[in-house]
Amino acid sequence: MPPRSLLALLALANVALWIARAATRAFDKSALRGRRARALVVLGSGGHTAEMLRILRDARTLDRLDVAAYVVASTDARSADRALTFERSRRGARGEARVLTIGRAREVGQRWTTSAATTARACAAAIAIVARVKPDVVICNGPGTCVPIVLAAMARRALGWRTPATVFVESACRARTLSLTGKIFYHLRCVDRVCVMWERAHAAYPRSTFVGRAM
Numbered sequence: 001m002p003p004r005s006l007l008a009l010l011a012l013a014n015v016a017l018w019i020a021r022a023a024t025r026a027f028d029k030s031a032l033r034g035r036r037a038r039a040l041v042v043l044g045s046g047g048h049t050a051e052m053l054r055i056l057r058d059a060r061t062l063d064r065l066d067v068a069a070y071v072v073a074s075t076d077a078r079s080a081d082r083a084l085t086f087e088r089s090r091r092g093a094r095g096e097a098r099v100l101t102i103g104r105a106r107e108v109g110q111r112w113t114t115s116a117a118t119t120a121r122a123c124a125a126a127i128a129i130v131a132r133v134k135p136d137v138v139i140c141n142g143p144g145t146c147v148p149i150v151l152a153a154m155a156r157r158a159l160g161w162r163t164p165a166t167v168f169v170e171s172a173c174r175a176r177t178l179s180l181t182g183k184i185f186y187h188l189r190c191v192d193r194v195c196v197m198w199e200r201a202h203a204a205y206p207r208s209t210f211v212g213r214a215m
Contacts, residue, residue, distance in 0.1 A: 036064055038065075040070075040071065040130070040133050041071070041138075042072075042140035043071065043083060044141055044143050045072075045145070046078075047171070051169070051172065052139070052140075057090075065137065069100050069133050071102055071145070073104050075104065080101070102129065102148065103121055127152040136165065138153055138165070138166045138167070140166075142179075143179075146181065150190050150191055151190070166192050166193075168181070168193065170194065170195060170197065174201055175200055176198070176204065178196070178205060195209045197211060
């Protein structure tokens, strides 16, 4: 196997390891009772969705996690289809993924004066999704679709309710700096782990977790 391919596989396995560790550290380990951690996976769109599905497929993440549901933006039918295809390829005829949709907090080009209402609706939907799925861990990457879901997890924590661990995996294209979503999560400490794939990004954001280049 070429060294570059080997490094990519090792990096993917490292992402899976950190996700599993975060899931078991965020709450009493006895809550799992020997089962795999129940995961809620937020798919960004386009290349972000491809990255997330590759992490789930190649890192053997699903040996440690049971994906209870995927969350996609209501305007992102492509990611929903890809999640369904992925689950069918993994589970065969039994593989019917649970795909939940959420409105975007803010569309590209949307005026800030109108984004407050859409953000409120997205957060309300996210609170309902987290309460319904009851995940042990939320895994996300990519654009702001995941922000309401993470905020819903934070709200549960503030109320003293059982809270899922939260892991944000920054895109491989972010070699020097974090995306806007990554910066929000990092500086506000909204998530348990911010994973980055480049040493320079880790040096710029030392509280992040360097997992190696997975793509």
